Amino acid sequence: MIIVFGSINLDLVVMVKRLPLPGETSAGPDCQTFAGGKGANQALAARRAGAQVKMIGAVGNDSFAAPALANLEAAAVDLSALHRLEGATGIAMIGVESGGENLIIVGSGVNARVSAGWLNGQLSPSTTLLMQAEIPLTEASAAIDAAHAAGARVIFNTAPATDPAVAHLAARADVAISNESEAADIARILGLPHEPQAYAAALAATGRIAVVTLGSKGVLAHDGTSLFTLAPPKVDVVDTTGAGDAFCGAFAAALDRGGDLVQALTEGVAAGSLACTVTGAQSSAPAAGDIARLAATLSVDRR
Ligand code: RIB
Secondary structure, eight states: OEEEEOOOEEEEEEEESSOOOTTOOOOOSOOEEEEEOHHHHHHHHHHHTTOOEEEEOEEOSSTTHHHHHHHHHHTTOBOTTOEEOSSOOEEEEEEEETTSOEEEEEEOGGGGGOOGGGGTTTOOTTOEEEEOSSSOHHHHHHHHHHHHHHTOEEEEEOTTOOSTHHHHHHTTSSEEEEEHHHHHHHHHHHTOOSSHHHHHHHHHTTTSEEEEEOGGGOEEEEOSSOEEEEOOOOOOOSOOTTHHHHHHHHHHHHHHTTOOHHHHHHHHHHHHHHHTTSSSSSTTOOOHHHHHHHHTTOOOEEO
8 A cells, every 4th residue: 555645736737838937927828727746646646557545635625625636536546534624725837838848836735734643543564655845844754754663665756855854854765766956956965976876876875775767868776786777768748747756656556566676667667758748747647557568668777
C-alpha cells in the first residue's frame, strides 16, 4: 500500500505561444481547469500504475474541492483519511508554451495546514510513504520520523525544492527523487559534488537510493553500489506538466509491489514519457498496460 502525504490543487492552465518573463503578460485561449497538486498527481499516477493508494492531505470548503478530488475518486484512491478544512483548496496557475515547457505559480491554501499527525496509525512495514515538498517541510520531516519508526519505506520527491530544508529531508529518505536543478541545490547545501552522477553516488553512499531525472536525457540513479542510467523513448511532447509526478507515481508503484530498482526506473520513465504527450497533470497519467508496453522497450545500463 502506498500512502501519499501531500498537496491537492486545482490547476488553472493557459496554453501560450511563449511563457512570460517577469513584468510581461502572455495571453492564450481559454483557461482549462484540471485536478492537480504534486501529491494528488502522484497518488493518481501510482493508482493508475496498479498500486493500492491512500491519499492523506487536505482540501478546502470551496467549490474547487470537488473538481480537485474528482480523478482520485474515479480511480478509487482511498480518501478515507482526507481532511476537509475551513479555507481555500490549493490552486496552481500554469502557463504552458508550445514545446511543452511550463511555468507554475501555486496558491497553497489548506495544503499549508496539513499535519503529520494525520498519519498516526496509518504506517506499517508494508507501507510506502510517498511525499513531495509542496507541503510544510516541518510536517514532511515529522512524517519521515513516523514512517521510519513504523518501519515504512519513504520515497521523497524533492519538487518543487524552494527551501534549503528539502536537502536535509532528501538525506533522510530511503529514496530521494530530484530533477537536475533540485539535485544541484541539494548538492550545494549538503556539500556534495554537483555533477548529477557524482551527486547520486555521494547521496547514495549515506545509505539510500538517489534518483536524478534529467528531462529529455532520461534518468540516472545510484543505490550505493551501482550507477543506473536510462535514456527515454522518443515521444511527441505536448505538455510536460505532471511528467515528474507520473514518473514518481509509477516508480513508487513498482517498488511497492516488490519490483527492483531497474523495474521502477523503466516503468517510471515510461510513465513520465507518456505523460508528456497529453495536456494536464492528471489526465496524462498513463495506465499500467501502457506503462508496461513502453517499459518493455527500454533498457537500463548498470555500472
Ligand atoms: O507537478 C505538477 C503540479 O505542480 C501541478 O499539478 C500543480 O498543481 C503544481 O502543484
